[in-house]
Amino acid sequence: MTHAVLVAYGSTYGSTAELARSVGTALGEAGLEVEVRSAGEVRDLSSYDAVVLGGALYAGRWQRDARRFARRHRRALSGRPLWLFSSGPLDSSASLRDIPPPPSVRRVAHRLGARVHVTFGGCLDERARGRVARMILRSGKGGDFRDFDAVSKWASGVAREVASFRETGD
Template identity: 50%
Template sequence: MNPKRVLVAYGSKHGATEGIADEIGRALRADGVDVVVLPADTVTDVSGYDGVVLGGALYAGRWNGKARRCARRNADQLRNRPVWLFSSGPVDSSAEQHEIPPPPGVARRMKKLRAREHMTFGGAMTSETPGRIAQSMVRHGKGGDYRNPARIHAWAHHIGEELGATP
């Protein structure tokens, strides 16, 4: 039996969402899944995958444009396979404390794509994050790395189970 083949695509501006996508990929590989992790703006065909995980960074309650365009561009193919969506963004511990529902635009995409699930993970804004706003927030104590690898791996293993992958 061939392993399931899964695409993990991400829309990331400064790398935090890419890091989450990489963690999802690592966890799925540990479950025996054949995983490809790609930037969302490079994805033009998802027909070769048994499932797709698509994520985007949240900015002011909106998903990263690269993730939005990927969902739109591949919508017909995505509707015909298992899809999971994730967002990254809160630069605080709120994603650890309670489930955060998807923003309205992501919720609409979930419905259009018939996505199975959406998960919000904490984001990261550190002294390495470029941009004046980010640097100002970090200087004023509003930064940090709130990505939780254990939570990311648990969700990825859940996806692996739904796909019938065997660790």
């Protein structure tokens, strides 16, 4: 029995989408059927056995599409294995230690019964628009702090858990 896994993401400038594609690649390499989609495009979860949901963090909140996805699909998500990730810190802190989710994401994880949440480093570069983003870039605090090896390692662990559901029939 093949388990179908949805990797949904909320991304404004594309860097969290790139993290989601990396998660999807690792899951696919582990032999799982995977679909990576923008959270705003997903209408139905019935064809998925498990879900990974990720969102970019802005001022301690998930990007709008990730928040809406969690709210819109709360019933379906509570009946499936669910893993969460955030992308956010604009420094190397996410590579050095576990960063707990902000309160708003912690509430989502708790309400939906997520198995785990992980925070990966973020990316803010010249693609970013908006006053706050420009101020951050001008202050020299932008850059790419994503650790794709850590993302792949985490996703491989998710794949092992999904495979264990297959073995136990869950």
